Amino acid sequence: MTSTNQVKSAYHHGDLRSSLLQAATDLIAEGGVDALSMRKLADRVGVSRTAPYHHFTDKHALLSALAEEGFKSYEKAVEEALAGATSEDELLFRFARSYLEFAQAYPETYNLMFGQSVWKAGIPTEQLKTEAYHCFRRYVEHVTDWQQQGLLSEQVEPLHFAQVSWSTLHGLARLLLDGIYIDLKHLDDLINLAVRMFRNA
Amino acid sequence: MTSTNQVKSAYHHGDLRSSLLQAATDLIAEGGVDALSMRKLADRVGVSRTAPYHHFTDKHALLSALAEEGFKSYEKAVEEALAGATSEDELLFRFARSYLEFAQAYPETYNLMFGQSVWKAGIPTEQLKTEAYHCFRRYVEHVTDWQQQGLLSEQVEPLHFAQVSWSTLHGLARLLLDGIYIDLKHLDDLINLAVRMFRNA
């Protein structure tokens, strides 16, 4: 028997994949996504440069995995926010606000979820695509619910409404995070205006 | 007199700055912004690796300059589109459509104008910031015009309306270009819906 029951054995780390994901989020939290390199990541975990490639075919695949996790925690955050509503009236507002709060709270994750680092250059993982698509489908369902509850006009195609309103929120998030045209001070006003637009669609 | 009046002399290229910008747009057009490296750029122009650094302090500065040009041609495109309107009713729609057409026609330029390659990592050039701000101010003026023409509710703060509607268009552009949630087929419907939202704000 070797000392396998010690904390770690040199070879066969045993939990490399999730360790990598954890270290990657740490690294990104510390210095943005630019501060994440495969080499530094491997170093941090205490493994050789190319070891991560056995668990992620690519750097893009690693980023995709992080984005995937992001979608999951996004979904949770939004659903919790909606569940906390005391009246139907606030549903739309709560959705919008939780969306932007998520983007603000985890800007780097949000970048990964919707940025080009994954969707363009890396051609997204199949898993990521289904995860992202699932989030959107869920939103479309909410939209139809809201239509039935009379919160939204039933005249508009739910899909189209979902696409445009998501665009508004995504645009707000992007401009806010990138520091273009929008500053945090007016954000509440902007969310209110956006929601009013949605209502009157 | 040396042979300075020849097409080129080896040293003192004479027009390096604009040659670099041209070659950079070419390079980006060929393979996206990732295909642009300072070294390839210098190669393309026929100059040594570090020569560009005499005209742009940084790679970010180069990209900022390209983004600047982008803002100028954007402004021109939009103003032309608005000038072509035959009735006031179509102004909003024409704006929205020309915005998205620009984004589609020059996706890489659009990325530079609003992407993180310039606004986040590179901290934007002062010139770029003023150029971008100018574009937005112009839009806010349009909004107040439209309010006076009765196209838009006078209840909403023009700045806020400008911010939210720009967000909607930016979000649509981003999702479209990145291939998320939106496909080209429905774009016209989405623009129409967005404009209707704007009108009923």
Next chain:
DNA sequence: AAAATAACTTGACGGTGTCAAAATTGCGCA
């Protein structure tokens, strides 16, 4: 013509992603 300045080049440094081949180890099966 001489001095100053601007433009450009060469060489180098430290960093990146990732491939190929070799080394190491744990696990299932005999």
Next chain:
DNA sequence: TGCGCAATTTTGACACCGTCAAGTTATTTT
């Protein structure tokens, strides 16, 4: 228990990248 196989990890290498420092050459100014 021992052995072979497959999974895992490492080492070495390659081709890039951005950009700094110092040197070279042309142009402009005096």
